[in-house]
Amino acid sequence: MIVLCTGCRSGFGLLIAVHAAKAGHTVYAGLRDLSTKGDLVEAARGLDVRPVQLDVTDAAQRAAVVEAIVSEHGRIDALVNNAGVALGGFQEQVAEDELRHLFDVNVFAPWALTKLCLPHLRAQREGVVINITSMSGRQAMPGLGAYAGSKFALEGFSEALRHEMRPFGVRVVLVEPGPFETDIMGRNRTIAADAETTGGPYAVYMRRMEGLLDKMKDRMGDPREVADLVVRLLDDPSPRLRYPLGPGVSARLWARRVLPFEAVERILERVVGF
Numbered sequence: 289m290i291v292l293c294t295g296c297r298s299g300f301g302l303l304i305a306v307h308a309a310k311a312g313h314t315v316y317a318g319l320r321d322l323s324t325k326g327d328l329v330e331a332a333r334g335l336d337v338r339p340v341q342l343d344v345t346d347a348a349q350r351a352a353v354v355e356a357i358v359s360e361h362g363r364i365d366a367l368v369n370n371a372g373v374a375l376g377g378f379q380e381q382v383a384e385d386e387l388r389h390l391f392d393v394n395v396f397a398p399w400a401l402t403k404l405c406l407p408h409l410r411a412q413r414e415g416v417v418i419n420i421t422s423m424s425g426r427q428a429m430p431g432l433g434a435y436a437g438s439k440f441a442l443e444g445f446s447e448a449l450r451h452e453m454r455p456f457g458v459r460v461v462l463v464e465p466g467p468f469e470t471d472i473m474g475r476n477r478t479i480a481a482d483a484e485t486t487g488g489p490y491a492v493y494m495r496r497m498e499g500l501l502d503k504m505k506d507r508m509g510d511p512r513e514v515a516d517l518v519v520r521l522l523d524d525p526s527p528r529l530r531y532p533l534g535p536g537v538s539a540r541l542w543a544r545r546v547l548p549f550e551a552v553e554r555i556l557e558r559v560v561g562f
């Protein structure tokens with residue numbers, strides 16, 4: 289299969305590129321900045337992984353990559369919208385430009401890239417779009433509202449697209465990880481500038497949320513699980529719409545399914561004091 293995956297410098301993207309190529313696929317591995325391809329090239333030695341310049345927010349780069357793939361192979365079989373950014377901070381603290389950047393990367397870019405691939409997938413009458421959303425696309429936590437909003441949006445687009453593409457044989461799948469140890473928790477950890485202050489009305493809640501995150505550090509998932517799942521989904525002829533996975537995810541989904549929202553609220557109140 290000819291696969292395009294975005295955000296392959298680190299984390300899930302790097303592993304998806306490598307594992308998909310090990311499974312025999314040709315992978316175009318998008319990088320926001322091609323000069324950061326070192327780790328990917330090292331991990332993909334001897335495999336058919338082709339690093340490409342693809343800042344997903346750049347319309348010209350998006351068009352150039354899809355055009356290059358289709359002109360070389362005459363087809364594109366799979367798009368994995370993996371590139372993403374996070375943003376911590378309470379909503380009063382999030383600035384409009386921060387929110388817009390978050391939605392540019394997490395929502396508008398996958399929408400636009402998918403739109404470029406659809407005519408080819410549709411004409412082939414087969415192929416798959418895999419969108420990496422998050423547990424935050426199913427349940428919104430305090431201090432992560434902007435991120436949750438972007439992932440809820442991507443979930444909504446994807447759910448409708450799944451229906452729209454059914455008659456054309458194109459599969460649309462959501463992978464919804466819980467917490468996994470990748471660079472989004474370290475090098476790429478981003479907090480709204482206004483939330484960086486130590487004082488203010490939210491400081492105590494921020495500290496509690498950070499305390500909760502610290503406790504989770506030892507219990508984070510192995511990102512290879514996500515990559516393996518994505519590779520399995522590439523040629524699954526009849527996948528489900530949603531694939532939640534990761535530590536604590538089943539319990540959270542169970543609570544969401546069987547408990548009224550107010551009960552979840554009370555649990556959060558007990559754990560973090562909201």
Ligand SMILES: NC(=O)c1ccc[n+]([C@@H]2O[C@H](COP(=O)([O-])OP(=O)(O)OC[C@H]3O[C@@H](n4cnc5c(N)ncnc54)[C@H](OP(=O)(O)O)[C@@H]3O)[C@@H](O)[C@H]2O)c1
Binds near residue numbers: 320321343423471
């Ligand atoms: N790890 C988790 O716990 C978790 C949980 C749920 C969902 N997710 C989702 O999983 C996806 C991958 O994240 P990750 O956990 O693997 O974190 P990561 O290691 O930080 O990877 C994110 C990747 O996205 C790239 N990226 C950011 N902005 C981009 C842009 N404008 N154009 C192209 N690429 C861009 C980053 O490149 P640079 O580093 O060069 O900016 C990086 O390669 C994201 O969509 C994230 O929301 C992660």
